[in-house]
Amino acid sequence: MENVIKGGKLEIKLNRHITCDSCKGYGSLEVNEKCDTCNGNGHLASLNGNVYFSMSCDHCGGTGKKTNKCKDCHGSGHTILPEKVIVSVPPGVNALKLSGKGNTVYINDRKVTGDAYLYIDYPHTDRGVTLSDGDIYMSIRVPFDTIINNKEIKVDVLGCKEIMFRVDTEKQSGHQYVIERQGVTDKNNAYIKVFIEFPSNKLSDDKISKLISVMEEVYGSPTLQFNPENTFDNS
Secondary structure, three states, X not given: OHHHHXXXXXXXXXXXXXXXXXXXXXXXXXXXXXXXXXXXXOEEEEEEOXXXXXXXXOOOOXXXXXXXXXXXXXXXXXXXXXXXXXXXXXXXXXXXXXXXXXXXXXXXXXXXXXXXXXEOOOOOEEOOEEEEOOEEEEEEEEEXXXXXXXXXXEEEEOOOEEEEEEOOOOOOOOEEEEEOOOOOXXXXXXXXXXXXXXXXXXXXXXXXXXXHHHHHHHHOOOOOOOOOOOOOOOO
8 A cells, every 4th residue: 555655666577478480479380381181272171961061271270281380489379578577656556557568479470569557456445544546534533632722733644645734623523624635646635534532541630620620611511410320221
């Protein structure tokens, strides 16, 4: 996933099929002698009652001449060329065209080399980060004091990318922020859910009392008191 987000270099191994120059892919070479099977006609004929059948000779391939197995390719018509290629992958790209790195064939006695296409398979979700068509989706927890102080947040995306944005004090915990042009490329967006995280360490009674006092000033006195005995029975 890192290579998709920030780009990078990949080393890939190709096994290219290179058509034999000697036999041009046929795997055999003609000999200037008549085929013994079809007597140089290139086809075989037979008569079944009143029906006449004609078919191409299997031994000479319809040429009417003898053939010998090509010594250069041992009759396969091609050779395998292993090749290592270093590919630069731009951010957000998961498919590349490698010009001139495909197989080589003969078309009408003309040697033609094709292209290779590289498709990068990567996990779409990794360590809480999801990629979808170049957009980034993730969730973060933000301390309560950062929210109320309206501080700017810096989000590290798998060590590949940093996203800066400011939270809105009027948004509830779990709100999804849309940060435009901050996806894998500047044509994509980042979607970040922000959950408010309250202090995990145990507060003293004095600090709890002060915190309650401040919250009551902000929200007003609570109108509902929780009683453990007043629970719902869903059975």
